[in-house]
Amino acid sequence: MSDHHDGHDHDHDPIARRNALRAEALESLLIERGIVDPALIDAVVARFEQDIGPLNGSKLVARAWIDPEFRTRLIADPWAAAEELALATGPERTPIVVLENTAATHNVVVCTLCSCYPSSLLGLPPTWYKSPPYRSRVVREPRAVLREMGLDLPADTEVRVWDSSAEVRYMILPARPAGTDGWSEDRLATLVTRDALIGVARPEVSARG
Amino acid sequence: MGETKPEAVLAWDGPLSPPRRNGELVFDALWESRVFGMTMQLYERGAFAWDEFRDYLIAVIAEWDRTHDVDDPGYRYWDCWLRAFESLIAAKGLCGPAVVEDRVAELAARPAGHDH
Numbered sequence: 447m448s449d450h451h452d453g454h455d456h457d458h459d460p461i462a463r464r465n466a467l468r469a470e471a472l473e474s475l476l477i478e479r480g481i482v483d484p485a486l487i488d489a490v491v492a493r494f495e496q497d498i499g500p501l502n503g504s505k506l507v508a509r510a511w512i513d514p515e516f517r518t519r520l521i522a523d524p525w526a527a528a529e530e531l532a533l534a535t536g537p538e539r540t541p542i543v544v545l546e547n548t549a550a551t552h553n554v555v556v557c558t559l560c561s562c563y564p565s566s567l568l569g570l571p572p573t574w575y576k577s578p579p580y581r582s583r584v585v586r587e588p589r590a591v592l593r594e595m596g597l598d599l600p601a602d603t604e605v606r607v608w609d610s611s612a613e614v615r616y617m618i619l620p621a622r623p624a625g626t627d628g629w630s631e632d633r634l635a636t637l638v639t640r641d642a643l644i645g646v647a648r649p650e651v652s653a654r655g
Numbered sequence: 656m657g658e659t660k661p662e663a664v665l666a667w668d669g670p671l672s673p674p675r676r677n678g679e680l681v682f683d684a685l686w687e688s689r690v691f692g693m694t695m696q697l698y699e700r701g702a703f704a705w706d707e708f709r710d711y712l713i714a715v716i717a718e719w720d721r722t723h724d725v726d727d728p729g730y731r732y733w734d735c736w737l738r739a740f741e742s743l744i745a746a747k748g749l750c751g752p753a754v755v756e757d758r759v760a761e762l763a764a765r766p767a768g769h770d771h
Contacts, residue, residue, distance in 0.1 A: 461729070465734055465737055467759050467762050467763055468737060468755070468759055469689055470762055471755055471758035472744070472755060473689055473693060474758060474762075475750050475755065475758055476693060476697075481697065481702070481749055482697065486692075486696055487692035487693055487696060488692060489692075490691075490695045491691060491692040
């Protein structure tokens with residue numbers, strides 16, 4: 447699980463501590479020499495983390511889009527559905543509730559206390575998911591937050607906010623976008639972004655297809 | 656140089672391929688992602704060709720294989736990446752090993768509590 451990093455492992459591991467020092471030494475030297483721009487280091491990493499999708503969640507959604515019976519099983523028992531697709535999810539089995547987004551109801555997920563997140567299905571939580579503004583504001587004013595994130599919902603769509611915890615996590619099953627008739631399962635999976643699985647975006651053909 | 660496609664890193668097979676969980680890159684410590692970020696930034700600035708870095712990484716991993724049992728639990732992928740990056744920037748004349756050793760010693764000598 448990557449939910450609760452303490453970041454102090456290196457205190458107890460001499461090799462990890464030595465490497466952390468070496469990395470810090472390299473970074474400080476390369477910055478001093480103008481070879482590396484410190485402000486861009488994390489941006490590069492973030493781009494990689496963003497571009498490499500949460501494969502497991504995407505595959506579950508894509509299969510659910512093309513197979514109504516699998517969709518029923520996914521909602522009934524997400525972990526069994528993951529096993530059915532032979533996804534590598536690791537040993538973690540915190541209960542997951544799959545929430546279906548429709549034109550009538552839009553679900554969005556938050557962890558108001560920390561950053562609980564079904565990482566075995568959704569990958570690493572994005573930085574904003576852990577940020578205090580998202581955690582506090584999405585509960586009070588979900589429509590405004592979603593609009594700021596690029597998702598403008600119609601007034602007649604009901605918005606529900608779900609608070610993750612150590613006991614239960616959530617995954618969004620977004621609606622299959624129009625214009626994807628005849629698409630293969632793999633191609634459909636590429637539409638299912640991390641943000642769509644959290645409920646702050648909707649899969650769109652124009653964006654990634 | 657433009658942006659690196661993730662496939663450049665992730666197309667590698669076997670032991671060269673970075674650790675992934677659920678398809679995504681896995682960093683267990685902050686320094687691992689910083690070294691990865693520095694490597695990609697230097698590459699994108701044209702400081703080296705991608706295959707040059709790959710060759711150093713191959714050499715470091717091969718050296719580990721030569722000197723350890725196959726199932727040695729001490730193996731860490733990002734340690735190998737760090738060593739490959741050090742060799743590469745030394746070979747490119749960007750930062751030599753002696754300077755790095757001096758800086759490491761300097762940082763290690765800080766009072767406790769200042770290295771976080």
